[in-house]
Amino acid sequence: MRISTLKIKGYKSFGPKEVIIPLQDKLAAFIGLNSAGKTSALEALKKLFGSSLSEREIYRQDFHIGKDENSDEITERALSIEVRIDFSEDEQEAVPHFFSNMVVDELLGDLYIRIRLEATWKKSDLIPQGEIEVKTYFIKTPEYEPDQEDNKQPFPNHFRTLIQVLYVPAIRRPAEQLRYASGSILYRVLRKIKWGDDLKETFVKKIGEINDAFKDLSEFGTVQTSITEFWQKFHKDERYRDTNFSFGGSDFDAILKKLEISFSPTGTHKPFGIDELGEGYRSLFYMTLVCSLLDIEEKMAEEEDETIGVTRPLLTILAIEEPENHIAPQLLGRVIKILKTIAEKENSQVLLSSHTPAIIKRLDPEYILHFRITEDYETEVNPIFLPDKADEAYKYVKEAVRNYPEIYFARLVVIGEGDSEEVIFNRLMDVMKVDFDDNIITFAPLGHRFVNHIWKLLEALHIPYITLLDLDIEREGGGWGRVKYALQKLIQIGLEKNEVLMTSGDSVLSDEEFEKMHTWGVNKDDDTLGGWIDYLKEHNIFYSFPLDLDFLMLIHYPEFYKKAIPKGGGPRIPDKDAEPEEFEEKVNSAVQATLKSEKAIGETYSDEEKELMIWYNYHFLGRGKPTTHIQVLSLMSDEEIKSNLPSVFKEIFDRISSILETN
Template sequence: MRISTIKIKGYKSFGPKETTISLQDKLAGFIGLNSSGKTSALETLRKLFGASLMEREIIRSDFHIGKDENPEDIAERELSIEVRIDFPTDDDDSVPHFFQDMVVGGEDEAPYLRIRLEASWRKSDLIPQGEIEVKTYFIKAAEDEAEDADTKKIFPSHLRSLIQIHYVPAIRKPGEQLKYASGSILHRLLKKIKWNEEFKEEFDTKISEINEAFKGLSVFNTIQTSITSFWQKFHKDERYSETALSFGGSELDTILKKLEISFSPTGTHKPFGIDELGEGYRSLFYLTLVCSLLDVEEKISEEEDGETIGITRPLLTILAIEEPENHIAPQLLGRVIKILQSISEKENSQVLLSSHTPAIIKRLEPEQILHFRITEDYETDVNQIKLPEKTDEAYKYVKEAVRNYPEIYFARLVVIGEGDSEEVIFNRLMDVMDVDFDDNIITFAPLGHRFVNHIWKLLNALHIPYITLLDLDTEREGAGWGRVKYALQQLLGIGVKRNELLKLKGDNILSTQRLEEMHTRDLVKTSKTLQGWLGRLKEYDVFYSAPLDLDFLMLTHYPEFYKAVIPKGGGPQIPDKTKKPKEFEKKMNKAVQATLKSEDATGETYSDEEKELMIWYNYHFLGRGKPATHIQVLSSMSDEEIRENLPPVFTKIFERISSILQTH
């Protein structure tokens, strides 16, 4: 059995409108920026299934307070936490315990269980914190059916132990879990041992022998006699007059409380206790204890032919881990995730973790991720990662893209480019334009390829704003008007209104046929119209490096700087334009063909100066590494030199970045 859905309403940052968290896998990752509601979501499971009253306690601060509300004006509040539990079709061990409380949605659907905690708070003149009432129910109606008083049945406390949660907090204190105290992991582990009477008798005998042996030492007796003598001088009460120095008594529980764990070798010739380990190893050992508990329960169950399932072993154990990355070296995180994955694959285990680091997220499957964010009303919004259909060609690309650039999940704004050149240039320009990407949580992602529309869909689903810079590639195959057509079609595909995006003069709308034929338009005759559509796309945060690509754009705006960064004796070896016009013409034509990637290319839409610069484009960007060239050039320029001739598209982009940051 596993929890497939968590529904939260009115709990902490979860507002009065119910939020549904769908768990597609037995391992799920809750991701998002700090204070986005990840920990609160994990806590809800403790409120339902915590082993102690303290874990399940609902207090005043658990109830949601709206952004513009004054707590003093609130007279009452309600919250609810509900889980849906699905059952395996090939294993019926868990079914008998809950069979009479299951519901079925439809004729061919599998039965499932709904458990809901409902709590209410009311202001009280007698109780400073107010009156709180908490009840937990089985909901005996399917999710699409109406509810009434008869569809609620009180959830029996004795069934709570069948579903247990182990909560691993962000601040790990494994020492507390190594104490033989009720609720600790060590206590639960040792309680699995069946101490037979023969062992207890032998144990008591051995302890007595040790104590008697110490009494045989003369110095030990001297200490014992001295303590008794002075004790009797301090008081004359016959009670408690005799003292006995021994090793904590002979009771088994007393000895178990003194159990400790040590680690060796240490390099100091003595074992280390748990408190002597570094934070990272303490964090790992906390996870070790939890894994050991699950492993021991499983092995004992196997030894007893599974008869303990639902009796001494829970039907479902939920492992909820806050920030598994805390204090752990990045190279060990892969191992941690693999272990958690293996735990989730056990028949009676489920793992939920929260994180706000790309190092963890890149190790999870996108389908396992749930994205948390805080809305403008300071309420938690939860969304799944949307990928193309698995049969779609784009599925694999997008899946790998978001895995390689997990930073986009945590961004306030994503800037999408086509490659490494854009990243180098934006890194330099953010200094020039005084917009720190890190400080403003802006992520650059070189994902502007032919599947960019799927990246747009993904970011739209997560409500993360984005700006896209694409190459216009004028006169390259399928480019120019083809690039504009593609962008318009993809914007329509993500829900942009047709009558706004394709609006023409006179309130006419561009027809589907004309849009389909857009790539066939003559670039020379329709250059002004093309510029108009480029302006329209800017309204939707789609910008273009025109007329070719970003490398050519930078070259045309800073030609002298790019011509200057050549090794001694290097360069494109350009024939003298005046003395050898034919050789120069031949060199230029070859450069145009190479730049536009066609032997038939003429560069008719480019100026003579631009075609001449294609010789340098060919040298710098087709014969050498693009990022290295840009790094070399930009590092040789001052901020003022860059600012003096900055391509207008960057001015527009950074204006838009500032505008978005002000509203998000």
């Protein structure tokens, strides 16, 4: 059995509209920026299935307060936390316990149960913190039907032992879980041990022998006599006249409370206690206790007589906050493997929260849920969108988001086509005084042929994005082909076709015209292409004009790129005046190489631009692009870069500022 859906309404950052959190597997990750509601979602499960009254307690501050609401003026509030629990086809142990409370959506459909906690708070003149009423029910109507009061069945207390939450907070305190106290992991483990009467009798006998040995010491008798004499001077109550020192022989639990764990060898000739371990090892040991508990319960269940009934939870939910805390990066892969192993157990389910890419890149995107805070300061939860598995783009997008998990945590994503864009944007941050890290902006080189799927993913997560693409005029598929591609992708992510294809005269391109767009010629004197490029800027799509980003930088800073050569290096360029034919041949071959066609003549490029293609070949076709840009940009001052900055970068950084102001 597993929780397949968690629904929260009116709890902490979850607003009055119910938020549905689908859990696709027995391992799910809640990700997002700080204070997005991840911890609240985990704590909601603890309110429903916590093993102690203190864990299930509902407080005034648990009720949601809206952005513009005055808490002093609120007189009543309600919250609800609901789970849907599904059962596997071969599940035999749990079904009998819940069968009478199961529901089904359709004939021969899957059986499931709904459990809901409902709480109300009302202002009170008598009680300063107000009156809170909490009730938990089985909901005996299918999810698609409206609720009815007569279909709510009280959730019996004895059912709480069948579903339990092990909540591991972000701040690990393993010492608390090693105490023999109600609610601790050690308590839950040791309670499984069947302490026989023979053991207890032996225990009492041994304690008695120890007490007798102490009493035989004359010094011990002196201490006890002195204390008794002074005790009797302070009072005359016959009931408490004498004092006796001894080890509690009959209190078996008392000795269990003194159990401790130590670690050796330590290299210091003495064992280490749990509190002497570093933060990282303490965190790892906390998870060790959890794994051990689940393992012990599973093994003991196999050994127990089936006739005595269920003696362990039928479902244990491990809710763990930030498993990466205090743990070295190279160990995180091991931690995730262990959590996956726990999730695969019949009676276990794992939910974790994180805001680090190091954890997220080790998980399948299908099992990730993205949390964000809306403008109304309410939590919104969205699954990670992926193309259909049969789609060619599925593998690309899955690997892309795994390799660039930072996009999940960004306030804004800047998408480029490759490493050159990343190098240049990193340098321009200093020039334009826009710190990507400080503003939580992520650069991702994902602007390839599946870029529409990245757009769709970011749209679903409500993360704004800016895209810089190459225009590639006179390359195959370039120019109008690149514009057509972008328009097609905008339509594919859900924009209205007639809106996307509207021309400047308020007419709409016909399907036939749009289909042939990639064949339209580029004319130097016709600004039609420029008009469509300007239109795409409204959708935050920009182009490196006229070719790609490398050529754009070369056009604007030619002297700096010509200087960035090793001693004795650089292209071999015939003298333009002394060897005109050789020079022209060199230019023509450079144009063909740059435009990637033996038929290319560069008719839309100026003579100066075609001559620069010699340097383009040298720097960007014969050497590493990022290396060249790093070298050149390091030689330039901020003012030198800014003085001739390509206009597309000015536009992009203006758009970045505009988006940040509204988000």
